[in-house]
Amino acid sequence: MSPAVKCLILLAVVALLFVTELIPLAITAMGGAIACGLLGFIPAKQVFSGLSNSTVVLFAGMFVVGAAMFYTGLAQKIGNTVVHFCGTGENSLMFGLMFVGAALSSVLSNTGTAACLLPVALGICSAAKIPASRQLMPLAFACGLGGIITMVGTPPNIIANGALEAAGIADKFGFFEFAWIGIPVTVAGIIYMMFLGKYLLPKAELDADQEIEQEVEANETSASKQVVSGVILLLVVLTMAIDIKGVSLEMAAIIGAIVCVLTGCLTEKQAYASIDWVTIFLFAGMMPVSTAMDKTGAGKLIAEW
Template identity: 65%
Template structure:
């Protein structure tokens, strides 16, 4: 059996395990790497070589900074305030929800953004007797679209940079906001579509009472001081990345360290 056939079979098995989640996803990923070595597809000394890439450090740092915003309650506070600002009318709530979800997910975790806004949306929908499902689906779409606007908004964006660097073309790598030239129009188009067409095919499901929705991250340190410090750190990290004052991964790691040192998130 040729290495190409072995690789295709392994890929099919891994895809099946990812889709069915018969075993934890992390275990599937690790076992896939080990299988590559066992089948002779990748040299042993290169199996986990990707973990030493600066991209991994970048994502690690941003995960910490983003988590700090959720732990301090800053993300929830911003999201809740903006959503409530648009009132309880279904159309205005949907519009405001999609706007804030898109903006937040451009710099934070798409999943975290969605998770912190879900309880707010469920509560508002219950009180206003609106269909929660008609708000949650637009929220999910907007969070996905917003991630296309920046280099760190979603993993595939920065992985494209990694591919260019690996191919020996670092001069063609994308800037922090370069994705926005396409990402912002796509996001706007998605919001416009949902407001004028998509909303008519959204499912109906009334919420009679405030649902107790578990968040991905619970706010544990919600003092105004911590929220202000965390906000300053996030702005500094994004500003450093946008202006290329320091390398992206360095800015992310420094931001993560500052979040820990200032008590915005525990080690």
């Protein structure tokens, strides 16, 4: 059996474990990398090379910068303001939730954005006697769609850019280059949900005091820290967008994360807790598997098929 076929079999096993989640996703990813080393697809020193990839550093930095918005309560405040401005009508509320969800998730964690807007949506739906499920599903979709607008909106965008860099391609994606596709897709998704998708939504009642597992709870903090966290995020995004010479995306993200901690927007412990380690290890584990597919010829085999 050729190394390419062996690698494809390993990839199929990894894919099966990802789908079934018989074991944690991070363990599956790291286990795949270790298996590639044990089977001789890649040198042993490359098994954990994904952990030293600069893209992992970018992930970590942006997780912290984004979490500062949640811990200071700024993201929740923005959500409250926009949604209350839109009123309590089903259509206007749906538009408000989807708009603010997409906008925030374009530069923040998709999951964190949805979590911080859940209490807002539940409270207004309870007061207006609107089935909450008819607002929560559009909110979830909007947060997913908004993530594709910028490079840091969702990990796959960063990974795609990292793949270009690893391949030695100098002309990589710009920070807002995804927006040419992301914004039209997001707008189309919002329009669809408001005019067609709403007729397919379930009608489940939820109480305003429904206990919700929050990814990040807002601290009791001053308005000044909310301003500081917003300014830090804005400066990080601008630095990435205008591509300042000598300042890489990773450097901008880590500098922003450090400043967030130094200014008290979140504590060091909260900074560590805000990093999605599953995403980190998924990326770090699958990068060596990708290298193994290239070296064994498995990738070429799939392409030829």
